[in-house]
Every structure is written in C-alpha cells, then in structure tokens.
Amino acid sequence: MSALDGLVIHRQTAAQQVANGLASRILSGAFAAGAPLRESAIAAELGVARNTVREAVRILELSGLVRHEVNRGAVVISPTPERVEALYAARERLETAAAARPASPDHIAKLRSAYQRLEQAASTHEPAQIVEVDLEFHSAIVGMLDSSRLDIFYTELMVELRFYLMVLSVEDREFERPQDLLVEHKDILDAIESGDSGKAVEAVRSHIVRNAARVAQIVAARGDGSGDSGAAAR
Structure with a gap:
C-alpha cells in the first residue's frame, strides 16, 4: 500500500477561484443584495482577464447566488x-429520502465524525x-443515498444554504448558544443510528422545517436587504 493511497488533488480553474472568492464576499455581506457585479471593475481589481470573471459569474448564477437581470447584467440575489x-x-x-434508508456502518461513522466536528466548531x-x-x-x-450525482447537486444547494444559515446564525445569535444546535443534530444522529426510519425522517424534517420558517421570517422582515457594497460592485 502506497503512502499516497486515497490522496485526491483538486485543481481549480482561475474562474472557479474567482467564483469562490466572490461567493465568500457575498456570503459575508460585502456585496449588498441586488448589487450589480461589474465584470470590468472586478477584473481590474483582481488583475485577471474579463473572460475569467465572466465565467466566474456564470458559476455563481448556477449556484443561485447571482441572477441575470435585463439591462443590469449579473446582480447579487x-x-x-x-x-x-x-x-x-x-x-x-x-435529506428525508436519505434518512428513510437504512444506514450502513460507514454512513454512521461519517455522521458521528461530522457531529464530533460540529461539537468542536460550536x-x-x-x-x-x-x-x-x-x-x-x-x-x-445526503451521502446515505449513495449517489454521486445527488452529492454534487447538494453541494450546489449548499452555496445558497450557506448564505441563509449565516443569516440565521447572526440574526438569532445562535453561535452564542450552540447547545440548542447540538441537541437538534444529536437527535438526528440518534434517530438514524436507532434504525427507526420513521423517527429519523421526522427528526430531519422537523429540523429543516423549523430552520426554513425562521429564515423566511428574517428575510421577510429585512425586505430587500441592506448593506454596503464593495468597490467592485459599484
């Protein structure tokens, strides 16, 4: 067995790197909701070709963080x-489809490991x-579905989910009382480990439904959003 077994090298294009950087800035609030992304300004500020920025913006459109508007071009959602x-x-x-399936020992091990990392992060x-x-x-x-295509689809959803979870965490200051978050995730883990698919599905569904309701409430209260846009957005 080689010491390099299992090592995966992830190569990213310049456009993907720019997209990742812009996504991070959008999620942090550096770009206001509705702010246009000026390709020429971004390219000049980052010192990259405009075509690279154009491709990065397309990536962000696919992720749901940016949309195209007539006469305005790409704007932050x-x-x-x-x-x-x-x-x-x-x-x-x-997630409920995944929770309804019997979890293998490997699935359980991955969930336990993820929960332990969540405890540390909390x-x-x-x-x-x-x-x-x-x-x-x-x-x-979602990995319990054993579908690489669905894993990729969920990864795409996560880009926008990350935005809303950050909104929820900051608005409700969940990070100051992470025990509530841990209890909900431990309930999900325990339910999946128990092998009771009905209990697992209900634990997952109730968590997501509560989360969605609160995020929708916050977004509705905010209206169109506010915040300062960066120089490249102007």
Whole structure:
C-alpha cells in the first residue's frame, strides 16, 4: 500500500477561484443584495482577464447566488421568502429520502465524525465555522443515498444554504448558544443510528422545517436587504 493511497488533488480553474472568492464576499455581506457585479471593475481589481470573471459569474448564477437581470447584467440575489421555501423544499426532500434508508456502518461513522466536528466548531462560537461544519453533517446525511450525482447537486444547494444559515446564525445569535444546535443534530444522529426510519425522517424534517420558517421570517422582515457594497460592485 502506497503512502499516497486515497490522496485526491483538486485543481481549480482561475474562474472557479474567482467564483469562490466572490461567493465568500457575498456570503459575508460585502456585496449588498441586488448589487450589480461589474465584470470590468472586478477584473481590474483582481488583475485577471474579463473572460475569467465572466465565467466566474456564470458559476455563481448556477449556484443561485447571482441572477441575470435585463439591462443590469449579473446582480447579487435579493433573498425572498419564496426563494427560501424553494431551496428548503429541495433540501427537505433530499435529506428525508436519505434518512428513510437504512444506514450502513460507514454512513454512521461519517455522521458521528461530522457531529464530533460540529461539537468542536460550536465551542469556538465562530458563526462561519459552525455553519460550515453544520453543512458537512447534512452532506453526510445526503451521502446515505449513495449517489454521486445527488452529492454534487447538494453541494450546489449548499452555496445558497450557506448564505441563509449565516443569516440565521447572526440574526438569532445562535453561535452564542450552540447547545440548542447540538441537541437538534444529536437527535438526528440518534434517530438514524436507532434504525427507526420513521423517527429519523421526522427528526430531519422537523429540523429543516423549523430552520426554513425562521429564515423566511428574517428575510421577510429585512425586505430587500441592506448593506454596503464593495468597490467592485459599484
């Protein structure tokens, strides 16, 4: 057995790197909801070709963080309760379908590991870190479907989910009382480990439904959103 067995090299194009960077800025609030993404300004600021930025923006459109508007071009999404409902409906169907399946020992091990990382992240009280590991836990649930295509689809959903989970974490200051989050995820883990598919599905569904309702409430209260856009957005 080679010491390099299992090592995977992930190569990213310049466009993907720019897309990742822009996504991070959007999620952090550096770009206001509805702000246009000026390709020429972004290209000049980052020192890359405009075509690279154009491709990065296309990637963000596919992820749901950016949409195209007539006469304005690419703009950052303006969160709405309807978008939240559609996103969380897709999430619920995937995760409950996974929870309904018998979990293998490997699936259980991955879920346990993800939960342990969530415990560690919770102790940091850092919203971004908690959200990231929270999504890893739910990715492990979807992984129980044993479908690489569905894993990829969920990864795409996660880009927009990350945005809403950050909104929820900061607005409700969940990071200051992570025990509530841990209890909900432990309930899901225990239900899946028990082998009771009905209990597992209900634990997953109730968690997602509560989460979606609160995020929709926050988004509705915010209206079109607010915040300062970065220089490249102007």
